[in-house]
Every structure is written in structure tokens, then in C-alpha cells.
Amino acid sequence: MIIIRIFVISIWILAFLNHGGYLRAQQLEVNILEGGTDTLDFGNIRTVDQDGNPKVASVTRRVLIKVDNPTANRYQVIQRLDNPFLSPKGEALAAGALKFYVDGAQKQGIMGPTSLEPVAIGDRIIYTSDNSGSADQFFINYLLEVKDVLSKGRYQTNIAYSITER
């Protein structure tokens, strides 16, 4: 009997607190605006013109990050790259070929970087909210610039976005 009472009371209080956001963590939504919905696809890269002369291939892509924060605690959004673009044979794209910057935040958070910077291996803070942890959204603008003649094939990497309380 006592267990049922504890269960009922707990559920009731938890539901109330959850509705108020007390038990919900921050969440973020990643929308790939160009190049695909599930994959950030930079398309076909060609670094040789029709006459066989080298040329630089540049492709831009945009990602919209939306943050939901029911906790009112300050938070940070972090971008992480574990490895460079790799070909099926394991050949790595030169460091610095993928660059990015952040813009378009609507609240008083701090964006970074706001000018092109290479996407380096590891973590990079790309947004820090205001003190009241306002929900916000912003754009990540990517530029893929390839100068070398790369081996044929599909190159891939993973980019992770995470949100943590600060």
C-alpha cells in the first residue's frame, strides 16, 4: 500500500515538474538547409577543368541549429570533429579544407567563430548562451575548398553537435 502511494505521489509531482521544464534537459535540433536532410552532402568535387588544368573547387553548405532550453541555465553548443574526411581507401583530406563560421543568432548569446576558421579535429565551442539560457537558433556556414586532385570515391566524416550546461 505504501509503495503504491509513493508511486502515485511521485508520478504526480514528476509530471508537474516536467511540465515546468524542471526535469527536461536542453535539446538541440540540427537542420541541414543545403545538400540533403540527413547528410551534409557537398556533392561532386572536380578540381580539373575540361582541358586538364587544375582548378579550385569551392562548395558552401548551411546548417541551422535550434536550441530548446527549458532549464533557464546557461548552456554551450559544441561542434566536434573526430577525424578528417576520409576516402574509401583511408586517404585523408588535407586539414583546413573544410572551414566554417557561425551567424544569425537571435538572442544575446556569444557566437564563435564569426569569420571563416578551419574545422579542426576535436571540440570547438560554437555558441554560448546568455546568463538566462535563452533558447536560440543560429546558422553554421561551411566552406569546402579543394585544390588538389583527390583519388576518386566518396569521402566521409562525422560532425557531432552537443549541448551542455555551463
Place this chain on the structure above:
Amino acid sequence: MFKNMQTKKIIFSVAVILFLSRAMALAQTFTKNITATFSVDPVTSISVTALDGGTGVDFGNISSYEKGSTITRNLEVSVVSNTGNPYKVTQKIEGSFTDDQGNSLPPDICTFHLLPSGNTKGRLEVVSPTVVSGENVLFTSTEDGASDKFIIVYELKLPGLFKAGNYLTSITFTLS
């Protein structure tokens, strides 16, 4: 007394559940992963650059040269390939130098040989002077078919005077 104890147990248990729920919520780090990708199409191309100017091998007006002198012209051949397959470059000469009247120069007056261009990685197949005639394999790439380049040196040796005219021949380079 018994009821008071029961109430304390309920309050304590609910408090523990709430504390754990809150702690679990705050411990969450929300992460979203995406795959970034691009593709590179196979490319194989060959280009030829006249290092002495112009677009071909032009020996100019040979009447100004003395008998026995040699005129040299250089072509740089560049191959771009990302297929990973080895390749060969072949030169094919359509015929000897001929003017519009049908007069031909002796075939052996023009020879060629190859030189590396920078850090040529593949194998040069013609390194000693060879008469420009017929079909010759010039170059064999590395096993992985890396992009490469090399120089062809054409030498025209003048044995004496020729009949006036514009003497032409055609050179075709093939990548296979």
C-alpha cells in the same frame, strides 16, 4: 506513531525519486551526429604545353640556320589521373614533314628524347635520341597511376638546304 513513520517514509522516498530524476536530467548531454560527405569523380586527362611558346612544335624559319646546326623545341606533357590505375602515354607521328606541294623532308632529320619535369614519378621510355616516326610508348606511370608530367625534346638537324615551303606533320598523344 505508526502513521507518522509511514508519512516520513513516503516523503523520504518521493524526495529520493525527485532528486534522482533531477540529477539524471541534468546529467544528460544532448548530442546530434551528422554525416558530412562529398564525392570525387574519376578524372583522366592529358595536356601538352609548348615550353618555347606557341601551341605546337614550331621550328620556325630554318633557312636562317647554317648547315649542320640543330634546332631544339620542348613540349611538356602533363597527365592528371585519380583512378588509381596505371597508364601509358603513346606518341604517334602521322608521317614525315611534308609541304603543301607534297615535298617531304628526310624522316631521320628529326629526333626526340624525354627528360623528367620536376619530380617525374613514372618511367621515361625514350631517353636516347630516337627518330620521330611511327608509334612510340613514351611513358609508363607508377603502379598507382599517379598524376605525372615529363618533357619531350625534339631536335631538328639540318643537313643542308631544302626546297622553300611550310613543312608540317601531325603528332598525336594517347593516354591508355
